[in-house]
Amino acid sequence: MSVSLRGSCALSFFVVALAWPTRAQSTVAERPRVGPDPTLVGRVDPAADAAIEAAIRDAAPWNGSCGLERVDGVLYGAGPRYKVEFGAHGFRYTTALGASSPIDGTLAFELESIRLGAQVLATGTASEPSQSGGIATYARGASIHEEYVVQADGVEQRFVFDSLPAGGGDLVVRGRIATPLVARDVDDTPGDGESPLGIRFEAPGYGSFVYGGVTGIDANGARAAGLVRFDGEHIELSLPESFVAHAALPLVLDPLLGSNVNVSGGLDLSRSDVAFDVTHNLYLVVWSVNFSSSNADVHGQRISPSGAKVGGLVLIEPYTNVSSGAPTVANNNGANRFLVAWPQTPSSLGGANDLVCRIVNASNGGISNVIQFAINGGELDSGGEMLEGYLNVQVVWQDSGIRGRAITVPATGDPGFGTTYVLAASTDALAPSISKSGGLPGRYLVAWRQKYGTYAWSQILGRTVHYDATLGPAAIDFTTHATAQKSDPAVDGDGVDFLVAYESVTIGGSTFDLKCKRVHWNGSFPAPDANETTIDPALHFAPHAAVSLLGGALLTGSATKYAVAWEDIDASAAQ
8 A cells, every 4th residue: 555645644544345356255266275264364444544544644654663783784773764874983874855856955063072171082983883772882991981872853962981080171072064954053043053952954944953952861860951062063062061070970971963854844754654463463564764856765663553653763765875766665474574665766687676575584673685586677667565475466557568577485485486477568557556475375466548640648557466476367458548637546455356546537627536446357358347437526735645455455244445545636735
C-alpha cells in the first residue's frame, strides 16, 4: 500500500464493502500445503488493518521515531527531520530541507581540543565511536567521554568529565565546522561572535537548525549557562571558571544540536508503504525523507496493531553518497521478514539508477545487506507471501514497459533472485501496482496505466502473475478511455477477488474522480465488473489512492472488504 504525504494534504479513509461473494464461497485453487494450516497462520484481525490505516493517516510512524544503528559497518542515527553519521574524525549532521532545496543541510564537526584554562586535556585524534543503545561515544582519554544521544528532536552532544586537573580557567571544547549553511546567532545577529543561546545554521528559504546553547550540569544537579563562539570555521563551547572550579564531578558540558525549523511547512516525505507480519503481529511502515533535491533516505518503523511504535527507527538507507526514491515493502510470512525495495542513484552499473532491496527482520528490526536487482527502473511496487514454506515475494516496476521479478526472502541472510519477467512491453505502460499477497492460490494481480494516442488518453490494464513467476493470460482492459482518462491504479486482493482503485478525469475536465472496480478470477483470466463505483468525486488534485484488503488475504468466511486511502487537498488550501 502506498500513501503520499507531501505538502498540506490530508488523507481520506474509506471502507469499500460491496455485495461480492465471501471468500468462503469463492472457488480457490490452493497450492500444495508446505507449512501449517493457512487459515491459522494467515488470520488477521480486521481492526488491526483499520488501526494501521489510521496511524498512516495521522503520519504517526515518523513523528517521534528515532534510532541509532550500524549499517554496513558505519554508525548512523536519525530522527524525523535529521540524520547523523559518526566516523573516526567526528560527526556529520544533516537536517531535512526538502526536495526543493538545492543544497544539503549538512554540518560536519571534528574535535580539535579540550582545554581547562591553558591546559590541554584532550585532542581530537581519530577514534571510532562505540555504541550503547541510542548513545554514540568517543573516548577522549581515561576521564573524558564525548557522547551523542540520538533523540527525536535532534542530537544531544555532551562532554562528560569524570575528573579534572587542578588549575583555573574556563572549560572550553573547540571543534572545526564544515558546512554550506549560513551561520547566525539565535537572536538573529550575524553568527561571528558569541551567544549564550547558540548558533543557527540555515539555508535561507528552506530551513535551519540550532547548535547550542551550552549548559553545565554537575553531579549534584547544579547548573550554569555557558557560551557558544563561532568564527566561521571553529566553534567553541565553554563553561565559566566560576562554575567549573566548584562543580561536583562528574561534570557534563551539554549543548543540543537540533531544534529544526523547516520553512517549507513540514516533513517532505515521499509515498509510504506498509506490510504486515502475522507471526510477530506487527507492521513495517517505510518511507523516504527528502533532505535536498539530491539526497533522500529510506526509513522504516515497526508498528503494533494498536498503532504503537515497536523498537526504534529502522535506518534502511541512511547513506550520504546516494539518493533514494519512494520505497515499497512486502512480507514473507514463512521467513518472518520484510523485503524493502527502492530506486537509488547514482547507478553502480552505469544506468540512470539502480533498483535495490534489503531485508528487515520482523522480530528485531535487523537488516540484511543491500542487493541490486535491476537497473533503470521507475515506479515500483511489491506483493508479499502469506503462506509458510514459500520464499518468494514479487516486485514489479516500470522500465520500457512493466517488468517484475521473484525475489527470495530466506529465513536468514540476503535476498536471492529469480528471472525477470515482462508483463507489458509497451513504453506507454506506466505506474504498476501489485496486490499485497497472492492469497491461497498464490495469484497476484498487477494493474498499470496504459496510454493511448496523441491525446494522452489512458486506461487501466491488468495481468496476473503466479507465486513462481509464471505469467497469466495476456493483459486485460479493466476500464475504457472513451470518455475519461484513467491513471494511477492501486490494487489488492486474495488471489481470487481483487479491488482496483484509480483516478479518472473526464476528457477536457479539471477535477479528479476516485473510482474502483471489482476484478474476479473466473478460472481463466481476471474478469472486471462492467460497472465502476465512484468513491470520491470532483477532487481538485490527483488522489494517489491506496487499497488494502481488510482481514488479510487468508481470512475465510467473512465478507470481502477493502480499505481505500487517498489524498484529499482542499481547493482553497492549495491555491
